Amino acid sequence: MKKRTAARSVAAVVGAAMVLTACGGGNNAAATTAAAGGSETQATAESSGGGNITKTDIVFAQASDVVTLDPAGQQDTTSGVLMKHVYSTLMDIDDDGNLVPDLAESYEMKSDTEYTFTLRQDACFSDGTPVTAKDVKFTFDRAKDMPKTKSNTSKIEEVIADDDQHVTFKLTQPYAAFKTIITNSNLSIVSEAAVTAAGESYGDVDNILGSGEFTVTEWVPNDHYTLARNEKYWGEMPIATTITCRVIPEGSARAIALEAGEVDLVWNVDATDCANIEANPDVTLLSQTSSSIEYLGMNTTKEKFKDVRVRQAINYALDKQAFVDTIIEGRGTVANSYINSMIPGWTDEVEAYPYDPAKAKELLAEAGYPNGFECKIYVNGDVRTRSAQIIQAQLAEVGITVDISTYEWGALLDSLNAGEHEMFLLGWSNSSFDADGSTYQLFYSGNHGATGNRAFLTDDKVDELIINAQKESDDTKRMELYKELQVYLHEISPWCPLYYKNDNVGVRADLKGFKLHKGATHYLGNCHYED
Missing domain, CATH: 3.90.76.10 (Dipeptide-binding Protein; Domain 1)
Incomplete structure (x- = not known):
């Protein structure tokens, strides 16, 4: 900041x-x-x-x-x-x-x-x-x-x-x-x-x-960029002279670089590396409850995923606690809703879908897929690849065969923006702390693709609730609209919300x-x- x-x-x-x-x-x-x-x-x-x-x-x-x-x-x-x-x-x-x-x-x-x-x-x-x-x-x-x-x-x-x-x-x-x-x-x-x-x-x-504290002096894509202090900055001059960002995709490699003194700070420490950093006196782990949500999204324009019963089945087929226990090693909580619990407007009156493979199979059969089907999931990075492997294993139990396609970050966004995907794994962070920042871009029908709605959801009731909440100046009434929106999104299931994680930063x-x-x-x- x-x-x-x-x-x-x-x-x-x-x-x-x-x-x-x-x-x-x-x-x-x-x-x-x-x-x-x-x-x-x-x-x-x-x-x-x-x-x-x-x-x-x-x-x-x-x-x-x-x-x-x-x-x-x-x-x-x-x-x-x-x-x-x-x-x-x-x-x-x-x-x-x-x-x-x-x-x-x-x-x-x-x-x-x-x-x-x-x-x-x-x-x-x-x-x-x-x-x-x-x-x-x-x-x-x-x-x-x-x-x-x-x-x-x-x-x-x-x-x-x-x-x-x-x-x-x-x-x-x-x-x-x-x-x-x-x-x-x-x-x-x-x-x-x-x-x-x-x-x-x-x-x-x-x-x-720009008019910020730093200027960009070098950018080597997928390797590093370097910022230098802007000597003409109009505010309080920063202390750092230069800031270099090294792109290190693998979480363990980032942690090792920190412990070896090759970097001064790791922006996003994987949960699997947190314990090692906590045990090392040369480095410190800083942690806080995040304002983000990790989720499995489904492209509602693709044939299989047009059916709400298929989307609900996938919610029932996934054991969300397994992601908390294994992917983030308990450093977070199961996501019950589509808005992070830190954001005003979040409600605890929505409950996460329980893990119920039998119910998932029942819904798939009702939707015309008694033997399941094949589909693809688009991901990036080693953490989300591991999450995709859990999804792959759990959906296999209800007859859904999942092929995992892994992309570099920019290429992933391009593919999702073009609507090529069936399923995808992403996170969404809301740094504005306003519920509009967790809903309008992500679910409004006019925001398909690059604008944020990568589930390509089009739903009149969702649109109406979002717009009404934007117009409402009474804060209590506005929060009620967001509660109603979360209840309805839970019902139509364009996503499977997975977890709210901690932000983990490692520093020397x-x-x-x-x-x-x-x-x-x-x-x-x-x-x-x-x-």
Whole structure:
């Protein structure tokens, strides 16, 4: 998470207190954690400030590479890591899950369909040119025409650059989640001049232009990328001089690299490697309840999966506890619903499908598949491949033969976006802590494919509930709509929700300046070593 001062957080509250009170929306993630019973180890590699800084070149490891350097060309959490360090958004979510200023120092809700943001006077891109309201307008107008951002901008009727510092958004309908939607990394503000000059090549290392704490100096796809401190950054200067991300797909190899001192931090420690890291005094495991969900998705346009009885059968055929026990070694819980338990709007009134192979066979027979059928599942990475093997074994018990197709991350997303798949394994992380971020992109019929609805679900009742919840300003009524939506999704079963996992980050024991972000968009800019 970017370094945001307490003064900025106070400014957000003072400048927009009326808005936050009027709209509700449940942005107090700390309170949500307590209500959900989640435990968090916010262990810390934060600096005591008492030593001499000796190393500011930081290396970390991730399982996958970014898919692009253009914010509007991505919606995946891996690419979002880079975006949050290189670009800025109008508003942001801080380490504790609170809405705070970023490029906008304040905003005013003039009506339930009109917002005006006041930009910081000192904000500039890494070439020194100022960030203006025209750049904001250009960013959102451009995003409305791009597949991976159109869902986030679909309620924007018009963006008006009032002057250099003020920009007004007029919405087509009341949209309770709007103020958190604009924190998404794919709505990071880009330079109109830079994008126009680069044309379709925008996203190459030598032509991107952000206003964040770092710039991209090198990107070798599927190997590494390197960020360098932006000396013209308009906010508090980061401590880290460079940040290099090494792409290490295998979880055990990431853990070994951390223990050997080859990397300073592992972003995503596989659960199977957590115990070894906990036992090693040279490294530290930081863990917290995540805001993500791991799920098996089904393409509802494919012949076998059009039948709700087939989708329900697969839910009955899978022992979800087996995934918790073996894949994440107990570091998480069975997912009962389609929204993570950390997100306001989640309900415990939906129960996960019980493991019942006999019921699964009964439903398959009713659907015309008494002997089962053959199908394919698309996955990436070693963890999801192991999950797919469990799915393969458990579905075989009810007559379904599953062929596992493993892809590199970017290739997997391309295949899913094109709708080639029958089943797939993915996770979805909601760093905005608004239930709209767990539903609209994923299940609304207008968002098929790259926009997020990779189950290709089209259902009038789902659409109606999602839109009604977006329009509802009364927070209690809005949460009831999300409960009704979860109950209905459970019934029609476009997914098989598997588990809510912990976020596990491994760091060198003497690393300073790192803190977990509740939405797992951790900030690395203050990582360093001291005497």
